[in-house]
Amino acid sequence: MAINKLPIKKLVEFRRLSKGRQQTFANRLKVTKEANSGGGDYWVRSISTISNAFRVNDNALIKAKLEEVSNLYNAEQRSQTKKMYKRNIDILTKYQNFDFSEWWPSTSLNFLPKPQSILEMHGLPIQIRPQQIFSYGAENNQSVGGIWLITWLQGYKDEDLGIYSEALFRYLSSYYSEDYIINPAACMVVDISKMKVIGYDKVIDGEIPSLLDASIAKIKAHLN
Template sequence: MKKLSIKDIIEFRRKSDKSKKTFAANMQMEKEKTSSDGGGDYWISSISAISKSFKLNDKKFIDERREELEQKYDKTDFQRTKTMYKRNIDILYIFEDFDFAKLKPEKFNFLKKNKKDSILLIKGLDFKVTPSHLFTYSSEEIDEIGAIWFVAKLDGFREEELGMFADILYRYLKIHYSKDYTISPKYCIAVDVVNKFSITYQQLEIGEIDNIFLRTVDELKKLM
């Protein structure tokens, strides 16, 4: 069975009842499915620059990447490639004036990710979890940990869909880091870079955003 992503679960949720059955059957095949917006690397140009700007607190990486992609856009004659560049360029323009400060504590330290921790077993299914950054900080003498995940989809995400990234991100932190840190719901953040909005696990916790992750997983499991 293939390892699932949150995008897989979102794609499943958006389908008709009939299509969900076919989708569930396909999920049991080993072959990795390519997403309709170009796969995992489609948005890498913009997301990597945004992620680096967040980490180093410097917008120059966004500007430099945008200029680089604009040059590539002008040089290629392949329409599909031009479209990919254009979509990434549009995201970078959006983030030129984005305030990253609201997404992180005032004082914190980044924590190195461990690649072997990227697969979570949830209700018998393997899920890939690849946050952009992990960071630790102290709050009232308590060592806390947070994480941020910059994600993209061609048509963007609905609030409850983006909330699924925040949910599994919180589970990831709880499984791997709860022995050494208190998990921060406030700084467990998923960011939709296409629609430029974010969801925290805290919003799920207090019921501000409907948490649909486990319900959707249960629905998929029943069809498998």
């Protein structure tokens, strides 16, 4: 295997490059033997807090984190770190009065443990890391879904979010399909900077193109 893990974000980045730069990008993945998620900690304050607020459906967590990060921002002297705090503050501010039940597919969710994040697809170890997985519905007819919170300074397109949602659907299908119904609409990816939610149902319906397999095949060809 050329690499240990390939985060979905790397597939999205790869798709943005010219043909020449795609090969260079793939070569770097082979050299490092691991495709790091790339600055995930940069957004940890906003992503982890929004995830926790979603789980308990309580934006009081957002307001508390806003105060904490604002204090860090005011005390920080380094411009780059200050900018990081400010960007997290900007995102958290959008959610301080948000009703997280808008993202719940049911009035009652049972949160489930997350299996390992690596799922092999077409011979490549794809890393899939949703923040929350949940079940809901009648005892003998339960559905399962998940939510994956992401953001990127370069900005995600709808088709990028579609790649994430399709990967999430495959992940849940791989681990939970024996005991649950996998609800495509509840396989949600949220671009938290835009407050935009895309479910896998939009890919199934053709609203957003299905690009996951083609993206994996293309990067795999460069890794061989």
